[in-house]
Amino acid sequence: MAAFATRTGKRVRPHAKTHKSPLIARLQLDRGASGLCCAKLGEAEVMAGAGLGPLLITTEIAGEPKVARLVALRKRAHVMVAVDDRDAARALSDAMLAAGLTLDVLVDVNVGQERTGVQPDGAGELAACVASLTGLRLRGIQAYEGHVQHVYAEAERRMKWRACADRMLAAMESIRSRGLAVEILSTAGTGTCAFAAELPEVTEVQAGSYPFMDCDYARVEGLPYESSLTVLASVVSRQRGDTAVIDAGWKALSTDAGMPAVKGRPELEYATKGDEHGGVRGARMVPGERIELVPSHCDTTVNLHDEYICIRKGVVEAVWPIAARGRIQ
Amino acid sequence: MAAFATRTGKRVRPHAKTHKSPLIARLQLDRGASGLCCAKLGEAEVMAGAGLGPLLITTEIAGEPKVARLVALRKRAHVMVAVDDRDAARALSDAMLAAGLTLDVLVDVNVGQERTGVQPDGAGELAACVASLTGLRLRGIQAYEGHVQHVYAEAERRMKWRACADRMLAAMESIRSRGLAVEILSTAGTGTCAFAAELPEVTEVQAGSYPFMDCDYARVEGLPYESSLTVLASVVSRQRGDTAVIDAGWKALSTDAGMPAVKGRPELEYATKGDEHGGVRGARMVPGERIELVPSHCDTTVNLHDEYICIRKGVVEAVWPIAARGRIQ
Numbered sequence: 001m002a003a004f005a006t007r008t009g010k011r012v013r014p015h016a017k018t019h020k021s022p023l024i025a026r027l028q029l030d031r032g033a034s035g036l037c038c039a040k041l042g043e044a045e046v047m048a049g050a051g052l053g054p055l056l057i058t059t060e061i062a063g064e065p066k067v068a069r070l071v072a073l074r075k076r077a078h079v080m081v082a083v084d085d086r087d088a089a090r091a092l093s094d095a096m097l098a099a100g101l102t103l104d105v106l107v108d109v110n111v112g113q114e115r116t117g118v119q120p121d122g123a124g125e126l127a128a129c130v131a132s133l134t135g136l137r138l139r140g141i142q143a144y145e146g147h148v149q150h151v152y153a154e155a156e157r158r159m160k161w162r163a164c165a166d167r168m169l170a171a172m173e174s175i176r177s178r179g180l181a182v183e184i185l186s187t188a189g190t191g192t193c194a195f196a197a198e199l200p201e202v203t204e205v206q207a208g209s210y211p212f213m214d215c216d217y218a219r220v221e222g223l224p225y226e227s228s229l230t231v232l233a234s235v236v237s238r239q240r241g242d243t244a245v246i247d248a249g250w251k252a253l254s255t256d257a258g259m260p261a262v263k264g265r266p267e268l269e270y271a272t273k274g275d276e277h278g279g280v281r282g283a284r285m286v287p288g289e290r291i292e293l294v295p296s297h298c299d300t301t302v303n304l305h306d307e308y309i310c311i312r313k314g315v316v317e318a319v320w321p322i323a324a325r326g327r328i329q
Numbered sequence: 330m331a332a333f334a335t336r337t338g339k340r341v342r343p344h345a346k347t348h349k350s351p352l353i354a355r356l357q358l359d360r361g362a363s364g365l366c367c368a369k370l371g372e373a374e375v376m377a378g379a380g381l382g383p384l385l386i387t388t389e390i391a392g393e394p395k396v397a398r399l400v401a402l403r404k405r406a407h408v409m410v411a412v413d414d415r416d417a418a419r420a421l422s423d424a425m426l427a428a429g430l431t432l433d434v435l436v437d438v439n440v441g442q443e444r445t446g447v448q449p450d451g452a453g454e455l456a457a458c459v460a461s462l463t464g465l466r467l468r469g470i471q472a473y474e475g476h477v478q479h480v481y482a483e484a485e486r487r488m489k490w491r492a493c494a495d496r497m498l499a500a501m502e503s504i505r506s507r508g509l510a511v512e513i514l515s516t517a518g519t520g521t522c523a524f525a526a527e528l529p530e531v532t533e534v535q536a537g538s539y540p541f542m543d544c545d546y547a548r549v550e551g552l553p554y555e556s557s558l559t560v561l562a563s564v565v566s567r568q569r570g571d572t573a574v575i576d577a578g579w580k581a582l583s584t585d586a587g588m589p590a591v592k593g594r595p596e597l598e599y600a601t602k603g604d605e606h607g608g609v610r611g612a613r614m615v616p617g618e619r620i621e622l623v624p625s626h627c628d629t630t631v632n633l634h635d636e637y638i639c640i641r642k643g644v645v646e647a648v649w650p651i652a653a654r655g656r657i658q
Contacts, residue, residue: 017604017605039604039605040576040605059565059576059605059606060565060566060616061565062563062564062565062616062617063563063564063616063617063618063619064617066563066617084566084568085566085567085568085616087615087616088616088617091617108566110568114569115566115569115574115602115603115606115608116565116566116568116574116606117566117568118568119568146603234391234392234395235391235392236388236389236390236391236445237389237413237414237437237444237445237446238414239413239414239439239445239446239447239448240443240444245444245445247369247388247657247658248657250583250585250629251628251629251632251655251657252657254579255585256579256584256601272585273444274444274475275346275368275628275629275632276346276368276369276388276657277388277444277445279444286416287389287391287392287414287416287417288391288392288393288395288417288420289392290392299580299604300579300580300604303580303604303633304632304633304655304657305655306655325655326580326633326634326635326654328576328577328580328581328605328633329576
């Protein structure tokens with residue numbers, strides 16, 4: 001990803017929601033990342049506490065308790081947030097002004113994911129509102145196309161991405177037509193960085209999964225990243241014929257993106273057996289025997305664990321805390 | 330559940346895998362629980378560290394690293410484990426003997442869940458093996474019928490449970506026919522305690538979910554427990570018409586048992602919107618507005634969080650750490 005930044009001239013602002021680790025964030029910044037994305041205020045608090053930044057919080061912040069926390073965070077860190085609502089923007093501006101601060105803001109645009117963000121043709125109106133609020137500073141657009149990242153076939157992914165890009169450009173035009181500048185266009189994940197690099201208007205990408213990947217991302221054509229993340233499990237029972245029962249269930253491996261894969265043994269098939277157990281079909285294994293599982297979704301699996309056990313060539317070199325694990329608010 | 334124990338004469342050994350909290354375990358023991366179940370060694374280590382017990386580890390333990398941890402745990406705590414394999418039993422016995430210890434053991438019987446456990450007619454053979462191993466002490470049977478707990482209709486649940494009970498009795502007969510005693514029959518969860526109470530051979534129940542319940546258990550007919558567990562979320566965006574986007578997705582609420590319910594507002598419908606977001610359909614809510622969600626599965630949702638915020642009549646009375654969260658090994 002550092003090579004991608006050098007080659008394309010795009011800034012990379014890795015998403016810390018994937019790794020939730022200040023140590024990994026530090027490695028990314030050391031290799032040229034221009035800052036970090038955080039999904040939530042709690043994640044940003046952990047990163048700021050480790051002296052890292054600048055930070056972009058990619059989820060809207062609203063409600064008095066969170067706004068107060070954001071003010072406290074802004075006092076000690078360079079933090080920017082996404083907004084998609086005029087009332088919420090006013091509340092942020094008022095709180096910042098009351099504390100003698102200003103807050104950098106990106107207008108969040110819905111480019112087809114249908115989650116947060118204004119429609120492209122509404123971007124100008126919200127941007128004008130932000131520009132009029134003296135506690136906020138309009139910096140540009142966030143336009144994340146999460147629904148396209150996992151489209152496996154490259155041609156189809158590119159086609160779907162193109163529709164998102166058209167919406168990004170429409171939003172940009174809607175803002176510029178009001179005489180306002182769009183300095184930042186923050187977009188793209190691991191699955192679409194290569195496309196985003198072809199759009200001159202894009203200034204930065206928000207990729208998160210690339211350091212780890214997972215067995216679902218492995219199905220996405222055309223990505224240059226390898227899988228580095230596994231969950232080590234061991235057999236606890238061999239009483240079910242050709243299905244060994246292991247000590248890793250829903251509490252060890254997320255299944256929102258399907259079942260994990262067994263590393264190096266494609267003939268084996270994992271099936272969930274509840275909170276605490278999994279079944280591995282296809283081999284007779286003995287109790288105590290270990291296998292490594294490649295998660296189907298790195299973000300939600302990492303969020304189940306407290307530590308990375310860092311291994312190089314079979315030797316444990318470090319144990320890194322997943323310091324922002326569970327920081328979901 | 331304490332009243333159930335008094336009324337039926339069955340011992341209650343609550344499963345700590347649900348709450349993962351030594352503080353809640355302490356409350357259960359203070360109210361007459363006869364000990365605690367732990368799903369994993371790591372959970373038992375936390376409970377033992379808080380001075381709690383006696384402990385039953387309900388998942389088989391195998392492999393040198395875990396056996397060594399079990400020996401260390403056995404030195405400081407009263408711990409019993411389930412076994413379903415002769416080689417694994419021998420390894421446990423050898424390790425205990427080498428440390429000058431003995432370990433209480435239950436023969437784990439498959440009563441229809443098809444996960445761990447020997448078949449009922451193989452229980453006697455394994456029990457005889459355990460009885461012959463001088464590092465182990467045969468105490469009885471574990472026969473957990475996890476597949477029956479969430480059968481919603483009471484008559485159907487009872488019928489399915491009856492088949493499990495027949496298998497428990499067959500296993501017991503298989504052991505007793507070899508002249509061995511079955512002092513403990515540990516079985517049942519929140520959904521089947523009432524049935525287990527009718528079987529004289531049952532000595533204890535392993536219920537875990539009853540202190541919290543969840544919106545799936547709420548559909549199970551005939552249970553006297555109320556829901557006490559919710560996840561507090563807030564609206565972050567209102568740009569998608571009648572679907573408010575909230576700050577609670579897969580990292581806040583497990584979905585292995587379906588979607589959470591919105592507390593007190595049955596007309597609202599939650600849908601997952603990824604790791605960090607959810608959608609709540611059916612009401613126009615403003616950013617910052619809060620709602621409470623009732624998880625669909627208490628165990629896997631609790632395992633996502635670090636603390637219980639304990640509320641009585643709207644007032645926060647305590648914050649309890651979920652000390653064994655993530656202790657899955």
